[in-house]
Amino acid sequence: MKRALITGITGQDGSYLADLLETKDYEIYGLVRRTSTDPFIRINHLIKNDRVKLIYGNMRDKATLIRALEIAKPDEIYNLAGQSDVRISFDCPDETWAINFEGVKMLADEAFKQNPKVKFYQASTSEMYGKTQPPQNEASPFEPVSPYGESKHKTHTDIVKALREKGHFICSGILFNHESPRRGENFVTRKVTQNLVKIKLGMIEGFELGNLEARRDWGFAGDYVNAMWRMLQQEVADDFVIATGVSRTIREMVEMASEILDLGLTWQGEGLDEIGITKDGKIIIRINKYFYRPNEVDYLRGDASKAKEVLGWVPQVSFKEMIAMMIEADQKILTR
Numbered sequence: 001m002k003r004a005l006i007t008g009i010t011g012q013d014g015s016y017l018a019d020l021l022e023t024k025d026y027e028i029y030g031l032v033r034r035t036s037t038d039p040f041i042r043i044n045h046l047i048k049n050d051r052v053k054l055i056y057g058n059m060r061d062k063a064t065l066i067r068a069l070e071i072a073k074p075d076e077i078y079n080l081a082g083q084s085d086v087r088i089s090f091d092c093p094d095e096t097w098a099i100n101f102e103g104v105k106m107l108a109d110e111a112f113k114q115n116p117k118v119k120f121y122q123a124s125t126s127e128m129y130g131k132t133q134p135p136q137n138e139a140s141p142f143e144p145v146s147p148y149g150e151s152k153h154k155t156h157t158d159i160v161k162a163l164r165e166k167g168h169f170i171c172s173g174i175l176f177n178h179e180s181p182r183r184g185e186n187f188v189t190r191k192v193t194q195n196l197v198k199i200k201l202g203m204i205e206g207f208e209l210g211n212l213e214a215r216r217d218w219g220f221a222g223d224y225v226n227a228m229w230r231m232l233q234q235e236v237a238d239d240f241v242i243a244t245g246v247s248r249t250i251r252e253m254v255e256m257a258s259e260i261l262d263l264g265l266t267w268q269g270e271g272l273d274e275i276g277i278t279k280d281g282k283i284i285i286r287i288n289k290y291f292y293r294p295n296e297v298d299y300l301r302g303d304a305s306k307a308k309e310v311l312g313w314v315p316q317v318s319f320k321e322m323i324a325m326m327i328e329a330d331q332k333i334l335t336r
């Protein structure tokens, strides 16, 4: 039985990955950070069945990482913990750096010290491309524009590439945006599906958004964790772009969600004065400067040909299916 340690197991990706590894009969260990609210909502089904063993720890606390590695004795490590909110990284750059770079360095150094043969997956990101124009693939230059993107880029070059040159098995999964019903409510897709469902149910009148023109390549998180696993099953460690190859604006995403809910959304005005109106004439969306990034990544569209060729990975769930899935899940939660 293979043993896996997942940092960030309570998050969207960690929980889907734990579900996947459970079907493959892994012994699953999860690093969990203590918080004042219940973080276990996404993995309660695995905890109840005793399918995951949780170890309290923190990416900023070396002793806890050493202990977690000693307990889990992993064959595979999936480092999914991180400060993953791009907007927040502008407000908290030091914390972002401490978790996304220094924490990974401590974990990776200690992991290879304890077991030079361990396989290590690092959650890298399309945010590293920044201003680089699409399609972005493994050979494209990185030009990050946020503290989050910079921290991930430095980890990619100074930790992943450097340790691989020393002969260790460590991969970067350069994942483009990936969403699901388990997505955090501060990310734009979930914010939109949840608020539009609330509007449909008469729970709120409207909500605010930022930049509607940025383009993202959105896939389904459940598909993307499968790619992570495939990377660690290879003989040779490498980096892979994981994306759908299709890009849409935030505006198009909002329109698709509104269409599924039959809200009859139309837009009026421009810039910060733009509003979204339903067929009944109700203003449901306003623009707020607060939700704009100080520096934006304008256009992401990934080219995942290498993942298709080497890993045999292709996305299974379409964008529309994913948005519909998120709306259905939000309807269930909110009518409960």
Ligand code: GDD
Residues within 6 Å of the ligand: 084, 085, 086, 087, 124, 125, 126, 127, 175, 176, 177, 178, 186, 187, 188, 189, 191, 208, 209, 210, 211, 212, 214, 215, 216, 250, 291, 292, 293, 296, 297
């Ligand atoms: N969060 C948020 N809230 N984003 C908004 C809003 C809003 O109200 N209005 C517009 N946006 C725009 C942002 O400016 C950005 O262009 C886009 O929506 C997507 O924002 P997020 O959903 O917050 O995701 P992200 O692209 O910044 O980052 C996500 O994807 C990365 C992969 O490229 C995160 O999951 C990162 O951790 C991940 O690495």
